[in-house]
Amino acid sequence: MSIKEKFVIPGRFNTISIALMGLGVLAIIGLYITTHGSGGTAEEKAMHDARFWASLLQNSVYFLLVVNASMFFICATTLAWGGWQMAFRRVPEAISAVVPVIGVIALAILLAINYGDNHTIYHWTDGEHVKHDKILNFKKGFLNKDFFTAMTIFTVAGWSLLGWKMRKLSRSLDERPLPTIAERKNYIWNNTVWAALYIVVFALTIMSSIPWLWLMSIDAHWYSTMYSWYTFASTFVAGMALIALFIVYLKNKGYLELTNDEHLHDVGKFMFAFSVFWTYLWFSQFMLIWYANIPEETTYFKPRAYGPYSGLFWFMFIINFIAPLLILMRRNSKRNYTTITFMAVLIIFGHWLDLYQMVFVSPMTDSKTGETHVPNLLWDFGVALGFVGLIMFVTGRALSKYPLLAKNHPFVKESVIHHT
């Protein structure tokens, strides 16, 4: 079997990715004009401004976490001594190369919101207000501008650097086979150590503090201990869906000869399992609050599950749980390119909606009247398409630079004979 060494970016792929990025830029400009063009009182202006920044925040954070899930997948499988993913490992590697790019964008947006005195989104940045707010005053040690900045920079830098190191380790074997067993063991050990380091950073960031800072602090009075796990599950399942999309795309173009239905089946299992896992966390968070019925906790679900966002909320629940559960349950659907593609797109969109309702409710609430409304989703969708274009663009380039198979990795054979 002849192996096509490197991915050659087709002209159409390039055109589409650039067109999507252009669309994203246009959407951002359009959104800026529509939100800042109209006059009104200072409060109305602040709300419009918040709507603009909330869109950027939601999209950049969501897509950053989704592409970062690829590196988590690599490190988790490395730690588990998994070999089955070696046939397509260069795909998540290439996707994780987007992390520094979107990381810088997200960093800029987060710091702009943090220091831009945009109190509608992060109202804990308002020093005057915090003084009189008992709850926020109590949380001041964690929710303050400096800690937010430090943690955000640490996160983006940590993910980017450790991801870069993991990719470098993988590429270091391309020209250098490992003839002896001792060398191979040494290589695996090296990989394991770096993967473990990444997992530690990952646990300290996305699995605990980062969703609290970036997303949960939008509803600064409210808190949930499930929140970070919930965000992680949401973005991880979308990340697996993204990997599946790229695998199917490359397979259809005739690349990844050694990746077959068995590998796709396992990726599909990840999509299925983590959809259920996401639901488990979603329900755990929802039911405890619903059951206890304490006003300061139910404020979170009131506008979401029972208020203006209820349509979006339950729609999102159906496409993130019911659809994957029923469609991906069958073995054949996990081995079928069409169903996998359809479900992957659906899952990525569904979790985008999930983050949408997590971010937008609070900035869209009038502080005086307490009324909430749903903004026009099309603008945000346009911004999302821009990020999709960016992911395609950078991933395509990363794929084309290096061989598509890490052929000298000690576990490659395990992947070639993989059987589910």
Add this chain to the structure above:
Amino acid sequence: MSFTFKLNIGSRVYRDLEFFIWNLYNMSVQKFITGNFYDEEVLFPAIKKTRRAGYKIHDVFTPFPIHGLDKAMGLRDTSLHTAGFIYGITGTATAVGFITWALTMDWKLNFGGKPFFSLPAWIPVTFELTVLFAAVGMVLTFCYLCQLAPFVKKDHFNPRSTDDTFVMALECTNKTNEEEAIRFLQSIGAADVQVQYKETGWWLGRYDKDTKRFEKKTELESAH
């Protein structure tokens, strides 16, 4: 999939039912030719050749699961998943149905001012019952399909299939030429080729009567 019990789990449901009824009147005995293989590298091409030659593989017995064996033998997917799904749905329906009936019709209780029909509170129990029904149902179905039960003495074509060899059993039909089949098995790398007669069909409480098993041997042989 391929332990020492029968491999083609799903396809047996119908046949077992058929045999059950059939065997109430008639015990049938079938002729098999078995051969031992010591290596997977030999076994896989052998299966391929046997299927191409047109012999009917009754089953292949191995001491441990071998990946890809079901595919090589051309077995269809097991229906155990479908059964599990149906059991799970049954569990869900049972839980939701019973709790709904109990808490909204039969014995209404006020829990913290919640409505009587409080679906979120019932989800954990519903989930547990779904898992319980699916798990227990699938285990029982599995045991049924593999003909496993306490105190049932399993029959082995060759006891070494539980130890260190892979045993392939060919099912003979009226058209099978015994000599030819034996020579064929030997030619594809089988050792210790034997001709065996086994009672087919329903198994419960039958296999311990070893003496009765080969009673009809001569009859069957004369019939051929």
